[in-house]
Amino acid sequence: MTNTIERAYGWPDLEPRYLSLRERPLTAEDVPAFLREWSDVEKLLGDTDALLRRAVDRNTADEDAERAYLTFVREVRPRAQQASQELKRRLLAVEGYVPGEDEALMFRKLRADAELFREENIPLEVEATGLFNEYSKLTGGLTVDVDGETLTPPQAQARLLNPDRASRERVWRALQEASAGISGELDRIFLELLRLRRTMARNAGFANYRDYRWQQLRRFDYTPEDSASLQRAIRARVVPLVSRRREAQRVSMNVPSLRPWDLRADPLGREPIRAFEDVSELEEASSRIFARLSPRLGEQFDVMREGGLLDLASRRNKAPGAYCSAFPTRGVPFLHGNFVGTARDASVLFHEAGHAFHVFASARPEVLVFARHPGAEFAEVASQSMELLTLPFLGRAEGGLFDEADLPRVREEQLDSIVTFLPFAAVLDRFQHWVYAEAPEDVRVEDLDEMWLGLMREYHPHVDYSGLEHFVRKGWQYLHLYGYPLYYLDYAIAWLGALQVWRGALEDREAALERYLYALSLGGTRSLTQLFEAAGARLAFDEGHVGALMDFLRAQYDA
Known part of the structure; x- marks a missing residue:
């Protein structure tokens, strides 16, 4: 890797660049050069953020890494936000400049950001980041004692695949007991986050945090009402499908x-x-699977392997989950994972690699950093489509991971992961809409618990939670709720897109892959609706659309 990635930039490195941009004359003719130089500064900021966050997540017990990251969060990022706000105001005040096609949406996003910005929210955002870091330390340091062994949560979760039911129950209960040991601290952290988020919304003139966050996420193509429509469509058309499959599972398991x-x-x-x-x-x-799908994608994955841009094994004191971040100056991604050998781990890697390919595709030198990210919804189309597009290449005869005899089961488990995920996404989204727009100001932890339990029963009627309610009601203590508020139904929206990409690939793989890669290359230069269309999909939230895709999935189970 180059020094661009190895070096963290402090405020003394960045401040002169922001000052130079702030003080120079700015006319319509100057805008292209101004934007290019500003973009380059923001890339350095993004490199530093990704580098320091990576160090913390690799070892949540590393106090030096934590100190460096929190120094960045408290001292560098707030000053950069203030400086960027000043530059946005200057840019948006320029008369006579007409953005080109690739910049029009970028300007709309910059204008929305400028309208949302409040200086008094900067320290609140710093405090919120610190609280999320507390969450990561608590969950990253969690261990699970199972049958005399001390395991990380991902290692324990892998044992829920054990054919022995009594063993699975011991593992599940051990996981819940381990989580219960930190649930009181997680309650405190979330209530503090909720207070901060509500205050930020009020500071910006919003009645609730949901509407504030909607603009912050630049959701221009759909509304909270559309989200509610999708929640209802999932309840009407997906939950019955899941229930039928779960009933068949119950019968088979006797x-x-x-x-x-x-x-x-x-x-x-x-x-x-x-x-x-x-x-x-x-x-x-x-590497072999991606090369079979597309030589270009195989080469890009090898760049990550050879460049130290993968950290995939599960270990103690590693931040939970899996994600892709980006180093924008070089336009390369970094993948974080907690993999222990399951088939699901493989599909999660393909998912995160889809994000990585998106980074490669959209980080063209001529595209400003402000116009690279398409928003969470289409970013997840990129990743989730990759889970499906790789299916033909998973057998060992193709250079893949699985014996040919296991391929039908791998495919079925992949499809099940989609249909069983959608109800959970609806639960988490409905819960967040309630928390951020409907819950009373003095909402209590007990209210959160009961709301979550009721939603789990509604969207998972096929699961018997009797006697386990004290565990299940704490399921809202979920990563995204703490660190990425109102970012979850994005995955459900994206699955609707990814299924359409896959449907196209089953008809004509090469044409579908070409559309997919072209849509990725557009980055954030087009609207969500346009990106869906470029990928050969349609953005919709109604029951008819969801039902048609569930009919398609049912047919694939029998294919």
Whole structure:
């Protein structure tokens, strides 16, 4: 890697660049050069953010890494936000400049950001970042004691695939008990976050945080009412499909009801599919899979492998989850994961690699950093489509990870992961709409618990939670709620897009892949509706649209 990625930039490095942009004359003729130089400064800021966050997430117990990141959050980022706001005001006040096609949406986003900005919110955002860091430390340091072994949560969760039901129950309960040990602290952190977020919304003139966050996320193509429509469509058209499949699973398992520890187990009692023994095997096979799909994608994945841009193994004190971040100066991604060898781990890597390919495709030198990111919804189309586009290349005969005899099961589990995810996405989204727009000012933790439990029962009627309510009601203590508010239904919207991309690939793989890669290359230069169209999909939220895609999925189970 180059020094661009290895070096963290402090405020003394960045301030002169912002000052130079602030003080120079700015006319319509000057705008292109002004934007280019400003974009370059923001890239350095983005590199520093990604570098320092990566260090914290690799080891949440590293006090030096935490100190460096929090110094950036408290001292550098707020000053950069203030400086950027001044530059936005200067730019938007220029008379006579007409943005080109690739810049029009960028200017709309910059204008929305400028309108939303309040200086008094900067320290609140710093405080919120510190609270999320507390969440990451608590959850990243969590261990689970199972049958005399101390495991990380991902390692324990892998044992929920065990054919032995009693063993699964012990693991599930151990996971819940471990989480319960920190739930009081997580309650406190979230209530503090909620207070901060409500204050930020009021400071900006909004009645509630949901509407404030909507503009902050630049959701120009759909409304909260559209989200509610999709929640209802999932309840009407997806939940019955999941319930039918879960009932078939219950019958196959010969149990009176499905308990939470049954949901990931094979209905026929087969041992879980072991996708790989260590992450190097996963990386090597993934390189071959991507190369078979597209030589260009294979080369890009190898750039990540050879450049130290992958950190995939699960270990203690590593931040939970999986994600892709970007180093914008070089236009390269970084993948963080917690993989332990399951088949689902492989599809999660393909998912995150889809984000990475999006970074590569959109980070063309001529595209300003402000116009690279398309928004969460289409970013997830890029990633989720990759979970499906790789399906034909997963067998060992193709250089993949799985024995040919296991491929039908891998495919079925992939489809199940989609249909079972959608109701959970609706639960988390509905919960957040309630928290941020409907819940009373003095909402209590007990109210949060009860709301979550009621939604889980509504959207998961096929699961028997009796006697487990004290565990289930704390399920809202979820990563996205703490660090990425109101970012979750994006995944459901994206699945509707990804299924359409896959449907096109089943008809003509090369044409669908060409559309997909072209849509990725557009970055954030087009609206969400236009990006869906470029990828060969339609953006819609109604029950008819969702139902048609569920009919398509049902047909794929039998294909």
